[in-house]
Amino acid sequence: MYSILADTMFFPPERSSVAGTVDGLFDFIYYLSLFFFVLVVGFMIYFVLKYYQRPGHTETPSPSHNEALEITWSIIPSILVGVIFFFGFTEYLNMREAPENSYEIQVIANKWNWLFRYPNGAESSDLHIPVDRDVKFLLQSQDVLHSFYIPAFRIKMDCVPGRYTWTWARATDTTGSGIDDSSHDPFHLFCAEYCGQKHSQMRALVYVHETADFELWVEKAANILENNTPEEAGEILFKRKGCAQCHSLDGDNSAKYAGPPLNGQWGTDRQVLPRGSSSPITVKMDENYVRQSIRQPNAEIVVGRKPGMTVFTPQLLKDEEITAIIAYLKTLK
């Protein structure tokens, strides 16, 4: 009966594999505390009722110390806190180290929102995870301290700028079915480290899906082509796939960038060296040239540059994605 009371009063529902143990320890400390509280306050009230000052009542001598008593009441609490300490840290160690083969999600905190990045490149601002699977959260912050807190999972870890931290959870229940958000009843995710003006609004929702639903969701989330115009999708892909690391978009032709700049080039002519040849030829920057430069980058090298670009196979970049990138390149002045 009491434990039902404690459960419902003190906790959000237990929704992760560690929540049960954490709550168990909480309950243990709770009952122990309750016991000692009743003991101390009980004696206090009893003494007050029995010995309060009234006509005819005086104090009676009693020892001002008692070694046996004092030793007992030092040792018993010491043992009990030792037990609490022990359970606290064994479970903590389990909570700190993610099991091997966890599904890894990157969590990027900034003022004042969360960005979740999944292994297939999908990104979202609410968290979606599969049920019954160990999920490791790799945490980072872009600006100040934040803290990643999901009460239903009993996990929390600070996001520290300039470092990686991590935590993990294994959700035990789904929040609904299907990949449509409206058919879910998500959990809260809070920022628990004060981070300035909108700290209290740095919240997100946590959706826990059936495994199959999750696969669908994350696939769809990664599939940005369907949800954007080709130009927008191209821009996202250009950045996400790493093109931007080697090609400037502001005309910078220096060695800071391994590849030539790509803005304002559409439809222009350029000098390239075909593989194995020593005399350059002139080609026009059009759809076919771009597509070839991605699929077989070393076939024709722009004069003055060294071969070395990643060969983007269809696994890395699908044909439709190249089409989107082309649409984007056309817009660059």
Next chain:
Amino acid sequence: MSTITPETQIDSGHNDDPSSNYLTSSSGFMSWAFTLDHKRIGVMYLVGIFGSFFLGGVLALLLRLHLLVPNGLFGDWVSLDRYNQLFTLHGAVMTFLFIIPSIPAALGNFVLPLMVGAKDVAFPRMNLASFHLWVFGAIFFLIALVTTGLDTGWTFYTPYSIETQTNVIAATIGAFILGFSSIFTGLNFIVTVNTMRPPGMTWFKMPLFMWAIYATAIIQILATPILGITLLLLMGERILGIGIFDPSMGGDPVLFQHFFWFYSHPAVYIMILPAMGIMSELMSVYSRKPIFGYTFIAYSSIAIALLGFLVWGHHMFVSGQSPMAAVIFSGLTFSVSIPSAIKVFNWTATMYKGNINLATPMCYALSFIFLFTIGGLTGLFLGALATDIHLHDTYFVVAHFHYVMMGGTVIAFVGGLYHWWPKIFGVMYNEFFGRLFCAVVFFGFNLTFLPQFVMGSRGMPRRYATYVDEYQIYHVLSTIGALTLGIGMVGAIAVLVISLFNGRKAPANPWGAATLEWTCTSPPPYYNFAHAPHVGSPYDYSDLKYDARIGGYVKDPNASKTTPPDQH
């Protein structure tokens, strides 16, 4: 430095009329502002501290009102920014301006030299300087308050505190100056206790309040410089960009937390140890029993002071510190909990077979035991690593530290104030209203903070200006409680203030206490004692008899000099 002779501390304009006391011996603003008398300095501190408490309390009530509804009660007037400044200034004012100086600087200053049977503290000028520094520090806080405010939280965590546009510099300068004030007070007390005890007052015949203040003073002088250095580094970071805490310059923001808590955890004991000292006096006097387990209480004050330096890392369990560090800090944290727990047992046992006088100070002492026990026990949930991960930075922590700081320190402080009030001002307050408001405070306090344990464990984070609807019920309860508590506190202070005007004249020893301050008249004469007091056992009440004609206790010449309680 040797001992102080009365001549070195005579204020100009002092009057030698035997019927005068320290309050009437001279008058005028200057005779107070530049007095070297520890009693006047104590009284000035008392005024300043209550001013701060009032300011902090008004901010607290605004906070609580704001939180009545999920999106904030005052709409645009208390915007997110304003809420952030409110909770920061409430915390900073309560911590730096009120609670750290409260018991040591106000009551300690007044009582300690009297308890030692001395004319003053060892360095009266330094004592005055300490008060002036407190005033300067407070001014800087007010500057921060009325200019752009401060919104970092009282912890000043980097890197936020490096980039915020609010007045971090004014507040850190303020805290820096207050640090010196605190160090001066601590230093003074250490030297006073070491060199000025009268013959016969061995260490183990010292009242426990003195032990507690002594232990506190050790922390004040060892820990406060760390805060000073940390704040200087923070200013350097903001003004010069030295890059030690700023991650964008390769600095480490967690390093700041280590520095900060290396001071601020021991500071928690600066807050609570003196309160424990008051408790030991009250429980014994009002039960008319020697304190149970004197030796343990005395040693444990020192043990708490020293162990308190080793546990700062428990504020950082989720900061990404190594699991090994976390485990060590957790273990050490539990080790400090034992001495505190045993003290509670000792106080309770002191009542056994006593003659318990339920005067207002005792009512506060009993409420302390109730509240502090809750505060202490809820610390166990935070010391245990697995549960702390969930509870850290939630309202559970807010409730826990208010139970310790307000339920513990403030309650003991008010109890102590009622206890020494007749000595300080020479008047008796009204018992009925004293107890009534004590009850209101007790009830309001629990209604404010008990619901916060529940909402915290249900996941409500702290420092939130807005929150999700499901926590509203707890916030509503808490706000109603806070208003009740506010009424109770104002009432409790009013009872004391009103007694200044209509209070019955206090006898020298209204409670039958055996410590030396009760052997001089109330209020004490300028020189404290006409004759060097006779040092007896501080907790032996057997030769004190109530005399109804003067309404106080007097030494009974017929009482056989009983042997002092056995103290190993």
